[in-house]
Amino acid sequence: MTPEGKVGTDETARRVAQFRATAKERGVKLTPQRLEIFREVASSREHPDAEAVYRAVHARMPTVSLDTVYRTLWMLSDMGLISTLGVRRESVRFDANPRKHHHYVCIRCGLTRDFEQAALHAVRLPGTVKALGSVLSTHIEARGICHSCARKHDRKGPTITLRSKGRKGQGHG
Numbered sequence: 001m002t003p004e005g006k007v008g009t010d011e012t013a014r015r016v017a018q019f020r021a022t023a024k025e026r027g028v029k030l031t032p033q034r035l036e037i038f039r040e041v042a043s044s045r046e047h048p049d050a051e052a053v054y055r056a057v058h059a060r061m062p063t064v065s066l067d068t069v070y071r072t073l074w075m076l077s078d079m080g081l082i083s084t085l086g087v088r089r090e091s092v093r094f095d096a097n098p099r100k101h102h103h104y105v106c107i108r109c110g111l112t113r114d115f116e117q118a119a120l121h122a123v124r125l126p127g128t129v130k131a132l133g134s135v136l137s138t139h140i141e142a143r144g145i146c147h148s149c150a151r152k153h154d155r156k157g158p159t160i161t162l163r164s165k166g167r168k169g170q171g172h173g
Helices: 009-026 032-042 050-060 066-078 147-156
Strands: 102-106 112-115 141-144
Touching: 009 032, 032 050, 032 066, 050 066
Parallel strands: 102 141
Antiparallel strands: 102 112
16 A cells, blocks of 8 residues: 555656656766655655755765755756646645646645646636747646645634745756
8 A cells, every 4th residue: 555645656666767768868867866856756746845855865865965956856847757836835846747637735734636637638728828928738726725724723713824935946056
């Protein structure tokens, strides 16, 4: 059984194989650090930010630096192997799921989960959007309050606490 928050081993292996093939095709050196950083994102359903990836990889590979994690994540994004999930509260989050999908985001705790709905893949954008420039992809993000936060709210009363907004890790380097 797959632990909560983790992708199955077969899917993780498929994603890692795709990373290896893409790296070879593009002449990108496949270092142990890059492989481990990708594996961390590829095996997670949590859509981790760079700091979470760093903590997990650093526990297994103490020589990896936060700078290496950021540079690798942006490289993986540039290669099309992972995507970023918009401007997030404390930082950018990363997603290694290559299939068409959308996201549910809890506005209280930041929980982010994938969901699929074929009808959403075919959303027609108004001409005003195309007048702004070309559209490379469309992504639906549903925001709400997850069941866990709702239960906490029911026990505590009507206080809503939203996570602060800010940006880190937006630059390439």
